[in-house]
Amino acid sequence: MQLQQNISLKPYNTFGIDVSAEYLMVLNDAAILQQVNTDKSLPAEKHILGGGSNVLLTKAVKGLVLLNKLKGITIEREDEEHVWVKVSAGEIWHELVHYAIDNNLAGIENLALIPGTVGAAPIQNIGAYGVEAKETIDSVRCWHWEEQEFITYSNASCRFGYRDSIFKQELKNKVFVTDVTFRLNKKPAYNISYGAIEQELQKMNVTSLSIKAIADAVIAIRSSKLPDPKQTGNAGSFFKNPTITYEHFELLQTNYPNIPSYPVSDIMIKVPAGWLIEQCGWKGVKRGDAGVHEKQALVIANYGNASGKEIWELSEEILESVKERFGIILEREVQVW
Numbered sequence: 001m002q003l004q005q006n007i008s009l010k011p012y013n014t015f016g017i018d019v020s021a022e023y024l025m026v027l028n029d030a031a032i033l034q035q036v037n038t039d040k041s042l043p044a045e046k047h048i049l050g051g052g053s054n055v056l057l058t059k060a061v062k063g064l065v066l067l068n069k070l071k072g073i074t075i076e077r078e079d080e081e082h083v084w085v086k087v088s089a090g091e092i093w094h095e096l097v098h099y100a101i102d103n104n105l106a107g108i109e110n111l112a113l114i115p116g117t118v119g120a121a122p123i124q125n126i127g128a129y130g131v132e133a134k135e136t137i138d139s140v141r142c143w144h145w146e147e148q149e150f151i152t153y154s155n156a157s158c159r160f161g162y163r164d165s166i167f168k169q170e171l172k173n174k175v176f177v178t179d180v181t182f183r184l185n186k187k188p189a190y191n192i193s194y195g196a197i198e199q200e201l202q203k204m205n206v207t208s209l210s211i212k213a214i215a216d217a218v219i220a221i222r223s224s225k226l227p228d229p230k231q232t233g234n235a236g237s238f239f240k241n242p243t244i245t246y247e248h249f250e251l252l253q254t255n256y257p258n259i260p261s262y263p264v265s266d267i268m269i270k271v272p273a274g275w276l277i278e279q280c281g282w283k284g285v286k287r288g289d290a291g292v293h294e295k296q297a298l299v300i301a302n303y304g305n306a307s308g309k310e311i312w313e314l315s316e317e318i319l320e321s322v323k324e325r326f327g328i329i330l331e332r333e334v335q336v337w
């Protein structure tokens, strides 16, 4: 159990924000969690970082930051159609996608190249190109800080929603995700419903679908419009796509006949936040080193040494202008610390 003091978190968040943590501990053995929980010499305030790809650090972090580096992928069981794979939360998500491709296991190929760790996948129910993590998550094992024991949550008890789960709600700050069990498919059910995938497959001259071909198409699309956090600091989509009523939508359509949308229910419809932000003129706009990405307005980037506060302030300005122009209040997708 090695504790470091006053450590910069710059290498541990994909925005590349330079703030310090009062204490930092790298966790590579889940068994230590009990000790971390009860050791009175450690700060009571605890924060968990996986890949740091969905967090905006706006100030120095008080207390103890636990860096989740739990590693391991094991096959739990299988039947004719499925394989249950238990994955430690500190594994890199994209490496798990590679593992699935190499072992011909389907279900997460559309989620290729999403930055971050496996532990973050259930927390915000990561999703892209018509697929969400909840479709393959069988269960999530966690250490519960108050109960002081490991608890396994079934898929149903995770209460997954769009970029949402029980871990962002009732269990927020209450658990440490240690492993996730996925139920992957031996018999692929390819999902190419998201228009861009089909176009990309054609461009790649793919004639017979495969898990790898879909992952390659997704990788090509993502690389063409989303900035690589290794080169330009960012946390993917900064805001969620908002859901509004059809009544509101029809009103907007009178002024914006080309507004894109995805039906959600009989009364609700989702509109892309990237489109709303672009319409407000934000694409490519910079405020110092903080800026709206020039290819995808839903991404706010750190083009140099922006502070978390500067990125936050830019996001506030964006929120205000979208609210004023469309009457829609955007919700941040990133977790703000």
Ligand code: EPU
Pocket: 127, 128, 129, 130, 235, 236, 237, 238, 239, 240, 241, 260, 272, 273, 274, 275, 276, 278, 283, 295, 296, 297, 298, 333
């Ligand atoms: N659009 C614009 N301008 C922009 C960006 C988008 O007009 O600057 C329009 C596009 O033309 C399209 C629509 O908005 O009509 C949707 O755009 P896109 O397919 O790029 O997807 P998105 O809704 O902006 C969501 C996810 C992404 C995910 C993609 C693909 C959210 C918050 N974001 O973005 O997830 O990769 O779909 O499935 O749901 C993430 O969560 O970090 C993330 C990158």
